[in-house]
Amino acid sequence: xxxxxxxxxxxxxxxxxxxxxxxxxxxxxxxxxxxxxxxxxxxxxxxxxxxxxxxxxxxxxxxxxxxxxxxxxxxxxxxxxxxxxxxxxxxxxxxxxxxxxxxxxxxxxxxxxxxxxxxxxxxxxxxxxxxxxxxxxxxxxxxxxxxxxxxxxxxxxxxxxxxxxxxxxxxxxxxxxxxxxxxxxxxxxxxxxxxxxxxxxxxxxxxxxxxxxxxxxxxxxxxxxxxxxxxxxxxxxxxxxxxxxxxxxxxxxxxxxxxxxxxxxxxxxxxxxxxxxxxxxxxxxxxxxxxxxxxxxxxxxxxxxxxxxxxxxxxxxxxxxxxxxxxxxxxxxxxxxxxxxxxxxxxxxxxxxxxxxxxxxxxxxxxxxxxxxxxxxxxxxxxxxxxxxxxxxxxxxxxxxxxxxxx
Numbered sequence: 001x002x003x004x005x006x007x008x009x010x011x012x013x014x015x016x017x018x019x020x021x022x023x024x025x026x027x028x029x030x031x032x033x034x035x036x037x038x039x040x041x042x043x044x045x046x047x048x049x050x051x052x053x054x055x056x057x058x059x060x061x062x063x064x065x066x067x068x069x070x071x072x073x074x075x076x077x078x079x080x081x082x083x084x085x086x087x088x089x090x091x092x093x094x095x096x097x098x099x100x101x102x103x104x105x106x107x108x109x110x111x112x113x114x115x116x117x118x119x120x121x122x123x124x125x126x127x128x129x130x131x132x133x134x135x136x137x138x139x140x141x142x143x144x145x146x147x148x149x150x151x152x153x154x155x156x157x158x159x160x161x162x163x164x165x166x167x168x169x170x171x172x173x174x175x176x177x178x179x180x181x182x183x184x185x186x187x188x189x190x191x192x193x194x195x196x197x198x199x200x201x202x203x204x205x206x207x208x209x210x211x212x213x214x215x216x217x218x219x220x221x222x223x224x225x226x227x228x229x230x231x232x233x234x235x236x237x238x239x240x241x242x243x244x245x246x247x248x249x250x251x252x253x254x255x256x257x258x259x260x261x262x263x264x265x266x267x268x269x270x271x272x273x274x275x276x277x278x279x280x281x282x283x284x285x286x287x288x289x290x291x292x293x294x295x296x297x298x299x300x301x302x303x304x305x306x307x308x309x310x311x312x313x314x315x316x317x318x319x320x321x322x323x324x325x326x327x328x329x330x331x332x333x334x335x336x337x338x339x340x341x342x343x344x345x346x347x348x349x350x351x352x353x354x355x356x357x358x359x360x361x362x363x364x365x366x367x368x369x370x371x372x373x374x375x376x377x378x379x380x381x382x383x384x385x386x387x388x389x390x391x392x393x394x395x396x397x398x399x400x401x402x403x404x405x406x407x
Contacts, residue, residue: 045121045142051135053078053096065121065144067114078140081111083118085380099125100135108145108337110378118378120145120337145337182208229369231392232270233263234299234324241277248278249285249295258298264324265392272365279362280328280385287332287383296329301391322391323371329384335377343375 038046038059045062047055054077058070066073066081073080079092086092099105105125110118121142128136185205189198238245238259246255284295304320335343344363366373370390377383 049138232268260300266389284330323388326387331382334379
């Protein structure tokens with residue numbers, strides 16, 4: 001396939017003289033036909049590499065996916081699309097060796113666009129060999145993973161909504177039974193003539209309180225918790241929580257505050273919003289794994305346009321309007337795509353011990369505030385949780401939203 005068969009060099013991305021036998025006329029004709037067929041394809045990025053990994057052919061889909069024009073990328077090493085960390089680790093060369101050895105490499109991976117944005121792609125790297133078995137180069141096909149997952153995301157959302165209905169029904173009925181049981185225990189404690197029974201009744205009372213907390217989380221998840229929404233200044237709420245948050249994180253962690261000056265007003269339930277903040281900061285602290293690290297906690301007010309690209313993964317879609325943003329980021333271990341796709345499922349956890357409904361309840365609280373939560377995370381590069389709440393009139397003016405990113 002053209003240059004992929006003709007250009008060889010020593011060292012990835014190196015320069016030097018390239019020598020190989022010119023393909024026969026029949027091969028050239030087949031190659032020209034192939035190029036004509038795939039040149040204008042937009043849905044898939046299709047490109048050719050020589051055996052050292054330099055790009056020798058680039059179709060319209062590759063330009064659309066990566067942002068690089070053909071004139072910018074031809075002759076460049078495939079490493080151009082990898083993150084600096086992967087380049088340092090030798091991943092570009094490793095992938096070529098794997099494909100050459102097995103004939104084909106197929107998986108999901110993060111790639112870097114021209115604008116610096118990371119995208120998750122499905123990729124197939126196929127080795128191309130001459131009839132003699134000599135390696136001539138590679139064909140690579142990529143497509144953004146999000147395009148493949150649209151249907152799966154819809155099914156995932158429907159599943160969570162169905163679980164919410166089920167959890168709400170169970171929690172409502174069980175809460176009534178628990179309320180009656182707690183009343184009977186309190187009555188027994190005040191009227192018991194058997195002192196030896198008091199410790200057991202107190203233990204039972206404690207267990208029932210924990211049960212009530214879990215029921216409260218289930219009601220939050222199902223959107224059935226009762227809470228009057230009032231006007232809340234998110235900045236003031238965070239400032240009032242500052243000491244508690246500093247005390248709740250690991251000793252090696254520090255919080256970097258980046259609050260937009262002035263009041264940021266939303267309609268919300270203060271206790272539920274505090275629960276959201278505590279949950280996010282606690283998770284960020286745990287993600288650091290006991291190492292030195294920074295948890296960034298920021299706020300800002302933004303104006304969003306209709307159909308503006310979303311940052312990260314999550315739902316629901318965000319209509320245009322004024323929003324107050326709460327963002328919590330850590331430099332911890334990050335999450336794989338599989339974990340990221342499940343973090344809002346009830347009782348899903350990567351910890352040795354479960355922590356109740358966790359992010360599922362947090363997601364439901366945000367949803368009950370007519371807000372959205374988006375998550376951007378990569379293995380080894382930390383996680384960022386970005387929450388948008390509809391802004392109430394008044395307060396600080398908007399600032400530009402950061403560039404869109406995917407993950």
